[in-house]
Amino acid sequence: MVAGRYLRSKRKEGFISVIAGFSFLGIMLGVATLIIVMSVMNGFRAELIGRILGLNGHITVYSRIGPVTHYEPLMERLAHIPGVVQVTPSVEGQGMLKIGEAASGVVIRGLRPEDFAKRPILSTSIVDKLPDEQAFGGDYVAIGAAMAERFRLKPGSKIFIISARSRATPFGSMPISRAFIVGSVFDVGMYEYNSSFVFMSMDMAQLFFDVGDGVGAIEVVTADPAKVNVQRTSIENELAGEYAVSDWQDTNASFYNALQVERNVMFLILTLIILVAAFNIISSLIMLVKDKGRDIAILRTMGATRGMIIRIFFYTGATIGVAGTIGGAVLGVAFAANIEAIRQWLQNLTHTELFAAEIYFLSQLPSRLDAHDVLMTVLMALGLSFAATIYPAWRAARLDPVEGLRRE
Numbered sequence: 001m002v003a004g005r006y007l008r009s010k011r012k013e014g015f016i017s018v019i020a021g022f023s024f025l026g027i028m029l030g031v032a033t034l035i036i037v038m039s040v041m042n043g044f045r046a047e048l049i050g051r052i053l054g055l056n057g058h059i060t061v062y063s064r065i066g067p068v069t070h071y072e073p074l075m076e077r078l079a080h081i082p083g084v085v086q087v088t089p090s091v092e093g094q095g096m097l098k099i100g101e102a103a104s105g106v107v108i109r110g111l112r113p114e115d116f117a118k119r120p121i122l123s124t125s126i127v128d129k130l131p132d133e134q135a136f137g138g139d140y141v142a143i144g145a146a147m148a149e150r151f152r153l154k155p156g157s158k159i160f161i162i163s164a165r166s167r168a169t170p171f172g173s174m175p176i177s178r179a180f181i182v183g184s185v186f187d188v189g190m191y192e193y194n195s196s197f198v199f200m201s202m203d204m205a206q207l208f209f210d211v212g213d214g215v216g217a218i219e220v221v222t223a224d225p226a227k228v229n230v231q232r233t234s235i236e237n238e239l240a241g242e243y244a245v246s247d248w249q250d251t252n253a254s255f256y257n258a259l260q261v262e263r264n265v266m267f268l269i270l271t272l273i274i275l276v277a278a279f280n281i282i283s284s285l286i287m288l289v290k291d292k293g294r295d296i297a298i299l300r301t302m303g304a305t306r307g308m309i310i311r312i313f314f315y316t317g318a319t320i321g322v323a324g325t326i327g328g329a330v331l332g333v334a335f336a337a338n339i340e341a342i343r344q345w346l347q348n349l350t351h352t353e354l355f356a357a358e359i360y361f362l363s364q365l366p367s368r369l370d371a372h373d374v375l376m377t378v379l380m381a382l383g384l385s386f387a388a389t390i391y392p393a394w395r396a397a398r399l400d401p402v403e404g405l406r407r408e
Helices: 004-006 015-053 071-079 113-118 144-152 190-194 202-208 225-239 253-291 293-301 306-337 340-350 371-398 401-407
Strands: 060-061 084-098 102-111 124-131 139-145 158-169 172-186 198-199 217-222 244-247
Touching: 004 172, 015 253, 015 306, 015 340, 071 084, 071 144, 071 217, 084 113, 084 144, 084 172, 084 202, 102 113, 102 144, 102 158, 102 190, 102 202, 124 244, 139 190, 144 172, 144 190, 190 198, 198 202, 217 225, 225 244, 253 306, 253 371, 306 340, 306 371
Parallel strands: 102 198, 139 172
Antiparallel strands: 060 217, 060 244, 084 102, 084 158, 084 217, 124 172, 139 198, 158 172
């Protein structure tokens, strides 16, 4: 009851109430910001890794000396290893796409038509295509939506691709080049793939890169990419050094580590917002203790113990912290759950692009709420708020009643 009376604004303590209000807003905004940023970073990591793994195998098996020949027996061996879901041969290389006077470097990946159809991230992202028999295979290739937009291509358009490899002729080494037809256009939601990847049938890629009947690598998809190290060990034991083995964590090590470090650093930086708000609670309570010196003295002479005084000021500060934390959690969860709609609204309002796909690789602002992150943020904010009340409450309890009445 006493703590509640101290929290309610009066004319005499109006300035203290203003500081308490700013403390409440600081904690609320700090908690909301931390939840929003952590959710967006979780979304970035999940989307980027999910799309990378959706287009690439979790584990890659390749030869150290050139193309993998006689790969079908190898695929059968890999398919029988527990935990392996899918085994896919692929041929990959670089080339140059030439449309009239315009040219651009591209990554060319050859897949069997049945494997192309089994990749959910590819088969479900086709935005435009020719009839099924011409969508993929032979001279018909699949290109990304950003590439199609840049060069004004559509299904049925003819493109010219020059390989980075060359073929010996009586006139010297000549680059391999060939005309293809756009059979389908895909949009996987990641700008890098949409703008620079060309998928073609594997037999055509073998011919284009002059690798004979070999393939560049065997891509292995596992049941759980988070436990890829276990599957990699099983594959290495099965192959016994015949082939080189790498996993997605090796291939994207710098990228994955950068995301993790950035996430941890952002968590520490944004925690400072809550810490500053906690210091505001200390300031407001110290001023409240100084202002209520006579009230404390009267309560002590009426029989109130030091523990009661401590609880009064603890409840006063904790109420600010709890209310701010709950408000911030609700605001942060609601904002994170609707962040893409909010982004679109702000873009329409300000007529500016707030999230460029060319810079951030994704076409939509991702957000993934993690209950663990929300719980950790709430507990941390409550802990800092409770800790901020300890010193002012202890100072109030140590106040000598005689000195308090004498000063008045």
